[in-house]
Amino acid sequence: MFDATLTGRAAVVTGASRGIGEAIAAALLRSGADVTTLQRGPHSDELRATARELGRTLAHVPVDFADSRSVGAAIDQVGAVDILVNNAGAQIRHDAVDFPLDDFERVLAVNVNAVFQLSQGFGAGMVERGSGKIVALASLLTFQGGLRVPAYAASKGAVGQLVKALSNEWAAHGVNVNAVAPGYVRTEMNEALIADAERFRQLSDRIPAGRWASAEDIASAVVFLCTPYADYIHGAVLPVDGGWLAR
Numbered sequence: 225m226f227d228a229t230l231t232g233r234a235a236v237v238t239g240a241s242r243g244i245g246e247a248i249a250a251a252l253l254r255s256g257a258d259v260t261t262l263q264r265g266p267h268s269d270e271l272r273a274t275a276r277e278l279g280r281t282l283a284h285v286p287v288d289f290a291d292s293r294s295v296g297a298a299i300d301q302v303g304a305v306d307i308l309v310n311n312a313g314a315q316i317r318h319d320a321v322d323f324p325l326d327d328f329e330r331v332l333a334v335n336v337n338a339v340f341q342l343s344q345g346f347g348a349g350m351v352e353r354g355s356g357k358i359v360a361l362a363s364l365l366t367f368q369g370g371l372r373v374p375a376y377a378a379s380k381g382a383v384g385q386l387v388k389a390l391s392n393e394w395a396a397h398g399v400n401v402n403a404v405a406p407g408y409v410r411t412e413m414n415e416a417l418i419a420d421a422e423r424f425r426q427l428s429d430r431i432p433a434g435r436w437a438s439a440e441d442i443a444s445a446v447v448f449l450c451t452p453y454a455d456y457i458h459g460a461v462l463p464v465d466g467g468w469l470a471r
């Protein structure tokens with residue numbers, strides 16, 4: 225019915241140095257896209273090997289998402305793309321009574337301001353050309369409040385609203401703006417939770433699927449939203465959470 229491959233599409237993925245972003249970059253390469261990553265450090269050896277084996281282009285533009293000038297320069301350097309995945313995210317934990325304002329602002333800068341700046345920067349061209357896919361990484365904390373992470377919860381709530389706001393303006397121009405809300409994924413972001421045996425057990429017991437997500441579980445949903453199979457999906461926040469929110 226459709227050609228669901230992404231052959232020849234130009235994709236940008238933010239924060240692909242590790243974790244979910246690296247898995248998304250690999251999955252997009254496997255689906256046929258050429259990928260430019262916006263990230264601080266270099267690509268992992270595994271990601272480089274995947275691109276080489278597939279014969280796809282894998283480029284890297286260095287950027288700090290806490291600095292809007294750095295984000296603007298990266299957008300200018302990359303130019304037009306078909307797909308944008310806003311994956312990079314920052315997490316800082318403190319009790320709310322002690323949460324430093326600087327940390328609060330830093331989390332908001334990376335998780336919200338940069339997501340808007342990138343969506344606008346790459347999305348304007350998509351709107352002009354009449355096609356494009358933008359996917360952001362939301363969270364269970366788009367829906368719930370969490371503990372000791374008020375900045376992160378506020379930022380991911382904002383991501384959920386931002387994809388709806390952008391999609392209301394851009395859907396008629398053939399641009400799909402959506403989010404994936406991962407459940408608990410075994411990445412560096414969750415080191416503190418995984419290290420706390422009691423909290424880890426409590427969280428794990430509550431997941432209907434009976435396991436934490438892999439980065440690839442999340443990447444699969446992101447790639448789906450980048451294909452023509454998702455052409456009529458606009459402004460959605462898709463939970464990929466092993467059933468957590470249904471419980």
Ligand SMILES: NC(=O)c1ccc[n+]([C@@H]2O[C@H](COP(=O)([O-])OP(=O)(O)OC[C@H]3O[C@@H](n4cnc5c(N)ncnc54)[C@H](OP(=O)(O)O)[C@@H]3O)[C@@H](O)[C@H]2O)c1
Binds near residue numbers: 288405406
């Ligand atoms: N893991 C989960 O359970 C989970 C659940 C829900 C949502 N998410 C979301 O999914 C996304 C990926 O999470 P993850 O678990 O893969 O996180 P991760 O392992 O901590 O990786 C985060 C990525 O973001 C980059 N990043 C953070 N701050 C940056 C900055 N100021 N400038 C440039 N790059 C920056 C990191 O780059 P460096 O390597 O340079 O630090 C890294 O590539 C995030 O948006 C996160 O909020 C994750």
